[in-house]
Amino acid sequence: MATKWKPxxxxxxxxxxxxxxxxxxxxxxxDTLLPMIIWIDETQSxxxxxxxxRVKFQLDTSGKLKxxxxxxGSMDLxxxxxxxxxxxxxxxxxxNDLNQLRNFVLNNKYALEHIADMDIHIGQIWSxxxxxxxxxxxxxxxxxxxxxxxxxxxxxxxx
Numbered sequence: 001m002a003t004k005w006k007p008x009x010x011x012x013x014x015x016x017x018x019x020x021x022x023x024x025x026x027x028x029x030x031d032t033l034l035p036m037i038i039w040i041d042e043t044q045s046x047x048x049x050x051x052x053x054r055v056k057f058q059l060d061t062s063g064k065l066k067x068x069x070x071x072x073g074s075m076d077l078x079x080x081x082x083x084x085x086x087x088x089x090x091x092x093x094x095x096n097d098l099n100q101l102r103n104f105v106l107n108n109k110y111a112l113e114h115i116a117d118m119d120i121h122i123g124q125i126w127s128x129x130x131x132x133x134x135x136x137x138x139x140x141x142x143x144x145x146x147x148x149x150x151x152x153x154x155x156x157x158x159x
């Protein structure tokens with residue numbers, strides 16, 4: 001069984017807005033080379049929400065980051081947007097911005113799945129994550145996936 005990472009606050013029910021980003025690690029534009037801030041699930045929060053693994057993303061990139069569900073979108077790990085469903089609510093994000101996010105998610109899908117399942121910690125793999133929004137080559141994705149498998153094996157040997 002893989003090492004499972006614990007959230008900092010075990011009393012999650014008392015955290016206001018926990019369903020938004022509490023269980024997620026935020027990554028800034030400089031870290032991802034994407035045009036928006038993203039949040040990556042790293043504590044199996046998707047299980048409590050009765051939906052698949054997702055990445056949340058900032059809808060309004062024109063100014064300060066605004067709090068609240070209405071200012072976040074979500075994309076599943078197959079690259080489908082679930083929230084907001086209305087294109088009008090995507091605010092300042094262009095089709096190119098969303099394509100970059102989709103490519104980032106698809107390039108890193110295997111790693112994101114195992115981060116969400118707590119098989120690996122985001123800090124263990126972040127330096128190997130494929131940054132930016134261009135489609136990665138098969139070789140780049142395979143290299144990342146092999147690194148994820150190595151980390152899972154190493155984490156399992158620690159149990």
